[in-house]
Amino acid sequence: MRRRRCFATTTQEIWRGRRKVLCQIFGSKYVGQSLRVLERRSTALLRSLAGAGAGNVSVWPHFSAYTMRSALEMIFGENLKAERDASEQLLQAFGEYAHNLGARVCQVWLYSDAVYRRLPVHARQRRCKSVVWRRLDNVWLYSDAVYRRLPVHARHRRCKGVVWRRLDNVSTRTAWARALPGVAVQQRLIALTKQSMAKKRLEQQQGASRATDADELDAEYKPLMELMIELTGGDNGYTDVELREEAVVLVLAASDTTATAACFASVLLANHPREQHRVYEEIQEILGGSERPLTAEDLPNLKYLDAVVKETLRLYPSKPFTMRKCTQDIQLPSGLVLPKGCGVVLHFWGMHRDPRCWGADADQFRPERFLSATPDQLAAFMPFGHGPRYCLGSRLALSSLKLSLAQLARRFRLAPAAGYGCSAAEPLRVSYDITLKHVHDFKVQLRARP
Numbered sequence: 001m002r003r004r005r006c007f008a009t010t011t012q013e014i015w016r017g018r019r020k021v022l023c024q025i026f027g028s029k030y031v032g033q034s035l036r037v038l039e040r041r042s043t044a045l046l047r048s049l050a051g052a053g054a055g056n057v058s059v060w061p062h063f064s065a066y067t068m069r070s071a072l073e074m075i076f077g078e079n080l081k082a083e084r085d086a087s088e089q090l091l092q093a094f095g096e097y098a099h100n101l102g103a104r105v106c107q108v109w110l111y112s113d114a115v116y117r118r119l120p121v122h123a124r125q126r127r128c129k130s131v132v133w134r135r136l137d138n139v140w141l142y143s144d145a146v147y148r149r150l151p152v153h154a155r156h157r158r159c160k161g162v163v164w165r166r167l168d169n170v171s172t173r174t175a176w177a178r179a180l181p182g183v184a185v186q187q188r189l190i191a192l193t194k195q196s197m198a199k200k201r202l203e204q205q206q207g208a209s210r211a212t213d214a215d216e217l218d219a220e221y222k223p224l225m226e227l228m229i230e231l232t233g234g235d236n237g238y239t240d241v242e243l244r245e246e247a248v249v250l251v252l253a254a255s256d257t258t259a260t261a262a263c264f265a266s267v268l269l270a271n272h273p274r275e276q277h278r279v280y281e282e283i284q285e286i287l288g289g290s291e292r293p294l295t296a297e298d299l300p301n302l303k304y305l306d307a308v309v310k311e312t313l314r315l316y317p318s319k320p321f322t323m324r325k326c327t328q329d330i331q332l333p334s335g336l337v338l339p340k341g342c343g344v345v346l347h348f349w350g351m352h353r354d355p356r357c358w359g360a361d362a363d364q365f366r367p368e369r370f371l372s373a374t375p376d377q378l379a380a381f382m383p384f385g386h387g388p389r390y391c392l393g394s395r396l397a398l399s400s401l402k403l404s405l406a407q408l409a410r411r412f413r414l415a416p417a418a419g420y421g422c423s424a425a426e427p428l429r430v431s432y433d434i435t436l437k438h439v440h441d442f443k444v445q446l447r448a449r450p
């Protein structure tokens with residue numbers, strides 16, 4: 001009997017080496033300091049929401065600005081001040097790029113229209129996409145016994161061959177970084193980071209005295225880009241292009257995903273007043289009537305909010321699926337063999353809603369289930385992926401979500417947008433845009449609490 005092995009999308013050295021560096025960065029003490037960035041940004045988020053106006057309001061622009069700005073500040077720190085419009089420019093650029101990439105999720109490496117349209121793969125890819133999507137959309141096609149008997153299976157095999165041959169030959173990260181607009185902004189930010197590191201080194205050599213505790217904290221703070229430059233050997237380490245590629249990966253990975261989850265949570269809370277009230281009560285209990293701002297230290301006590309965030313990620317995982325390629329034949333417990341070279345879609349959305357694991361109310365929003373989740377349920381809960389490519393920012397993401405949602409629930413009462421309510425019988429309608437999106441643009445009504 002063959003042993004089961006993990007799937008791996010790639011054996012590319014490029015990924016392995018860079019993942020090692022990212023692991024060191026996310027394991028370092030400096031990441032904890034990023035929580036201060038989140039505290040500051042979540043307060044700014046409140047100001048932005050306060051100006052959102054009455055009636056139906058989309059929370060998307062507010063949360064996407066919050067997560068983009070937080071990600072950029074975590075990566076580039078104080079240097080971002082010199083590039084005032086960076087956040088807006090990148091937000092726009094990433095939004096557009098995400099949209100295009102979502103449409104071409106299987107052929108990101110063929111980003112050039114001029115090249116792509118000339119290739120026969122273009123027409124085949126169009127057919128392939130519709131096959132892949134039909135496969136994803138129709139759960140009944142998940143039974144391989146059924147699917148293999150259908151003509152669509154043969155077509156799908158042909159398309160997969162094309163997709164994986166291409167994927168083998170290209171560094172996805174490099175393709176991403178080149179395809180993105182906003183490159184000039186990224187270059188300037190990297191140059192600024194290097195300059196400020198040189199300045200700090202000089203100050204240290206001259207033994208510059210530090211005036212206050214706050215200054216001391218700032219002096220010790222290291223944005224992720226600085227850490228990356230240091231860990232990879234300073235001037236002899238990553239080139240500017242490599243640094244830019246990694247910045248792109250981090251910004252893409254951190255911003256859209258977190259904004260999507262925060263927006264789904266807002267819409268769900270707006271449509272579930274009982275659960276929203278429980279979140280509010282929990283916050284009031286912790287603050288004890290004080291007007292002090294919420295801090296990262298409060299997060300471990302927000303247990304019900306933690307359950308709300310997880311229940312949101314269960315029902316609406318920002319990345320509803322991921323893909324892997326079998327590097328060798330793999331035998332599943334059912335006896336079915338996935339042949340070497342075969343592409344596999346890991347469908348988090350389907351796993352998170354499987355009634356065999358989550359019960360008959362699997363489609364319903366019930367945060368309480370995470371207060372007493374079974375080990376089987378926790379094992380089937382994969383909003384941050386699983387295995388060697390597990391999300392490196394999961395802890396930061398959860399902190400960011402809890403801080404921003406706590407601020408929101410503390411200051412506003414959320415109500416369903418007129419004409420866009422959801423219920424067990426009428427769930428939210430979603431679309432796919434690299435991350436999951438709400439077809440009705442995450443609309444709610446916001447009423448300031450007295």
Ligand code: HEM
Pocket residue numbers: 019022249250253254255257258261317318319322323382383384385386388389390391392393394396397
């Ligand atoms: C709710 C928010 C987030 C969700 C749902 C999420 C989800 C995921 C998932 C599912 C993967 C694995 C993809 C795969 O296996 O193919 C992933 C990878 C990754 N995530 Fe996240 N993520 C979130 C936030 C963040 C944040 C805030 C950061 C950084 C600060 C981050 C950094 C990364 C990185 C660097 C990887 C790539 C790991 C690799 O390729 O080895 N993510 N994320």
